Amino acid sequence: MRLGRWLSDHWVMGVGVLVLAYLFLPIAVVVGLSFNEPSSRLSYDFNKFTLDNWTNPCGPGDMCDAVVRSVQIGFIATVVATLLGTLMAFALVRHRFRGRGATNLLIFLPMATPEVVMGSSLLALFVAGGLPLGFWTVVIAHVMFCVSFVVVTVKARLSGLDSRLEEAAMDLYASELQTFRKVTLPLVLPGIVAAALLAFSLSFDDFIITNFNSGTTVTFPMYVWGAAQRGIPPEVNVIGTAMFLIALLLVLGTSVRRRRAV
Amino acid sequence: MPAVQLAATSLYDPNGSLQTGYAMTWEFGNYADALSAYWPHFVRSLVYAGIATLLCLLLGYPLAYAIAQKATRFKNLMLVCVIAPFFTSFLVRTLAWKTILSDNGFVVGILRDIGVVGSDGRVLATSAAVVLGLTYNFLPFMVLPLYASLDRLDGRLLEAANDLYASPVRAFAKVTLPLSMPGVVAGTLLTFIPAAGDYINAELLGTPNQYMIGNVIDSAFLVRLDYPQAAALSFILMAIILAMVFVYVKRAGTDEVL
Numbered sequence: 136m137r138l139g140r141w142l143s144d145h146w147v148m149g150v151g152v153l154v155l156a157y158l159f160l161p162i163a164v165v166v167g168l169s170f171n172e173p174s175s176r177l178s179y180d181f182n183k184f185t186l187d188n189w190t191n192p193c194g195p196g197d198m199c200d201a202v203v204r205s206v207q208i209g210f211i212a213t214v215v216a217t218l219l220g221t222l223m224a225f226a227l228v229r230h231r232f233r234g235r236g237a238t239n240l241l242i243f244l245p246m247a248t249p250e251v252v253m254g255s256s257l258l259a260l261f262v263a264g265g266l267p268l269g270f271w272t273v274v275i276a277h278v279m280f281c282v283s284f285v286v287v288t289v290k291a292r293l294s295g296l297d298s299r300l301e302e303a304a305m306d307l308y309a310s311e312l313q314t315f316r317k318v319t320l321p322l323v324l325p326g327i328v329a330a331a332l333l334a335f336s337l338s339f340d341d342f343i344i345t346n347f348n349s350g351t352t353v354t355f356p357m358y359v360w361g362a363a364q365r366g367i368p369p370e371v372n373v374i375g376t377a378m379f380l381i382a383l384l385l386v387l388g389t390s391v392r393r394r395r396a397v
Numbered sequence: 398m399p400a401v402q403l404a405a406t407s408l409y410d411p412n413g414s415l416q417t418g419y420a421m422t423w424e425f426g427n428y429a430d431a432l433s434a435y436w437p438h439f440v441r442s443l444v445y446a447g448i449a450t451l452l453c454l455l456l457g458y459p460l461a462y463a464i465a466q467k468a469t470r471f472k473n474l475m476l477v478c479v480i481a482p483f484f485t486s487f488l489v490r491t492l493a494w495k496t497i498l499s500d501n502g503f504v505v506g507i508l509r510d511i512g513v514v515g516s517d518g519r520v521l522a523t524s525a526a527v528v529l530g531l532t533y534n535f536l537p538f539m540v541l542p543l544y545a546s547l548d549r550l551d552g553r554l555l556e557a558a559n560d561l562y563a564s565p566v567r568a569f570a571k572v573t574l575p576l577s578m579p580g581v582v583a584g585t586l587l588t589f590i591p592a593a594g595d596y597i598n599a600e601l602l603g604t605p606n607q608y609m610i611g612n613v614i615d616s617a618f619l620v621r622l623d624y625p626q627a628a629a630l631s632f633i634l635m636a637i638i639l640a641m642v643f644v645y646v647k648r649a650g651t652d653e654v655l
Binding site for chain 1: 457480496591628
């Protein structure tokens with residue numbers, strides 16, 4: 136009887152925790168496999184515990200090159216997309232101009248089309264424009280889809296901003312530039328930082344669009360894809376685990392700082 | 398702009414090639430050819446994505462509800478857990494499923510023991526594996542919008558329903574569900590659209606028998622170099638999805654009014 140009551144009170148939570156477990160299962164496997172010494176190249180099963188993969192993560196030839204290239208592309212794409220996206224968000228929130236509705240729709244479009252369509256459209260465009268595929272076409276493609284996410288994130292922050300704060304600053308004889316530097320920017324900054332982090336992780340992790348536009352340039356996801364056909368080296372799981380830990384620390388760090396600020 | 402170029406490419410003369418260049422011949426035949434050759438892949442993509450979206454809704458709703466209404470202290474922790482899978486690479490995670498579902502893994506072992514699959518049955522390389530991968534990869538896209546709309550739900554409304562002698566099921570059907578409809582609509586769209594275009598799960602967890610339209614577009618562009626046909630396929634996919642989204646949003650919109 137009591138068990139029945141407890142169950143009826145808590146079953147939603149129980150299901151929720153089970154679903155979370157489903158989400159975490161592959162991560163646990165990735166972490167586990169990063170300590171694995173596989174029995175053969177094509178084996179995906181856990182064989183023997185080893186620390187070799189962690190002490191020598193750059194073992195498989197060109198994997199670390201691919202990681203470095205992904206970081207470079209991610210960095211350039213993030214800086215450009217964050218700059219453009221933030222300016223666009225300001226324009227969309229602060230100014231009424233002709234075609235504003237259409238621009239809003241266009242911003243949304245890359246998020247609403249499947250990646251295959253985006254990737255293949257860009258490829259068609261690059262080929263028609265005679266642009267050689269490689270590092271820079273990947274950067275252009277990444278900037279394109281990252282901009283949308285930056286605009287949406289910054290816009291959300293900006294439209295929640297109380298415009299009376301800026302008016303107050305102006306009333307206190309702050310120049311427009313001072314107002315922007317001392318009031319607007321600090322208030323919008325968390326949104327911009329979040330947008331930049333989002334852009335970087337999207338760029339770093341993107342495979343489908345990159346696959347269409349990279350030519351012979353190999354990024355980390357491209358490397359993993361290629362390796363999947365031949366047998367995955369366990370070092371890939373080391374990179375996967377390391378990425379997970381870095382991102383987790385970043386998120387926990389920002390949430391601790393936010394709590395302190397409040 | 399890329400979309401316009403795609404539309405133009407889809408009408409190029411299919412006899413051209415990358416070397417000789419393409420002539421614009423308004424070749425609408427590309428569309429007919431593409432459709433007649435690959436309609437099973439279109440159907441398969443929509444069916445897989447549909448089932449995956451439904452599963453995401455069934456799994457994601459209780460989770461989002463638990464986070465929004467039940468988890469008081471652990472709310473932020475649980476939210477971080479929902480987005481945590483994004484912290485590792487999409488491909489690496491999908492490959493992890495290969496390990497989980499492998500023929501001598503424990504999942505297949507249990508399924509064999511309870512007789513869901515035969516003693517030499519497999520999970521990997523079946524439609525079930527592909528749908529499972531899709532469900533897994535796009536579940537957070539379902540949970541987050543659902544959470545956003547359930548979080549705004551006023552608990553007093555449910556108390557009121559209870560006071561008026563509504564059973565929990567009835568209160569859910571008449572109060573919670575209608576109020577969370579915006580989240581359901583946003584979540585299903587965010588899940589269905591990328592799932593319909595995905596080809597990584599089909600490639601890694603399935604076989605050519607499970608290939609979706611994304612696989613075909615990918616190989617038409619990158620392996621067969623048949624740009625006009627590939628562009629036509631992409632364009633058809635986009636048109637189908639836009640049409641379905643349009644109908645769905647309209648239907649869901651009127652449901653909300655009722």
